[in-house]
Amino acid sequence: MSGRFAPSPTGRLHLGNLRTALLAWLAARSRGLEFIVRMEDLDRVQSEPEHERVQLADLAAIGVDWSGAVVRQSERFDLYRDALATLRSRDLLYECFCSRREVRAEIENSPNAPHLPPGSYPGICRRLTAERRRQLLDGGRTPALRLRADRSMEREDEAVLIEFTDLVCGHSDGGVDDVVLQRNDGVPAYNLAVVVDDALQGVTQVVRGDDLLASTPRQIHLQHLLGLPTPTYAHVPLVMGTDGERLSKRHGSVSLDELQAEGQTVRDVVRALLSSSGTEVGDDDGPSTALEQVASVFDIGRIRDEPSVYEGLVDGQMTFR
Ligand code: GLU
16 A cells, blocks of 8 residues: 655656655655655656656655655566556457557547547547558558557447546546557557556555546556556646746756755755645754654645646745745
């Protein structure tokens, strides 16, 4: 039974990531769960060991600790392929040769089914003839693998609708589209890997950014298909810049080292981040002692559930609105 933080090691953690990590850690500790960190490094072009090292150092610095070794998705492809084999044996996968451009063009011409997430795949390759498939293969195209989402339903064209209760967002629901489970370069896709890993790592509580709320029905459906348990979910608000965009390097000093260079202590950063989500930190010594105290009264269901806007350092103070 554990909670987790699962960053992609593609750069420095920014304030939004650090806040999500703190909330995930507090949510786990407040319920007496273990906490693990997993590196979601499926994207081998952008992931780097150096980013991983710095991300882990930043987590440790703000008082987020974890049990056991940090697991890397890049070392677990066999496990994801086993899950694909299970789905394939039940005829729940199909090959998709579409490029992103082709999918975009088709989406523009065919309106999105109302219950499906925006940009859902319109099923072009479901209708592929054997002859066309052969042509594409002969032309050097390699297929991705997609989930045949509705095949598990009683009527095959019936949409899969998943409902769940999110500890922060409340009652949520959404449709499941024919999500990619293996990319056309053979790399397993995030939605598959996350489901396999959360189950194998005993994750019973997922706290993550609310940009992933729309992916959760897909993940719950995959859990059902693979006979895996569904964790509880808490999708926490993101931190935005004053321009309304997600926080990124463009917004100035947004990582721990940059804020320290501007005179902030780790404690200032932790305090400001938690305060921005409605959680006050007492006046204890080190960040870990303070965090343990916060954990003893923390309830993830009671955090401020609106996006925070980071306005930067105002009179030397990290300021959110
Ligand atoms: N690796 C994802 C990210 O960094 C998080 C995935 C998850 O928490 O399920 O955005």
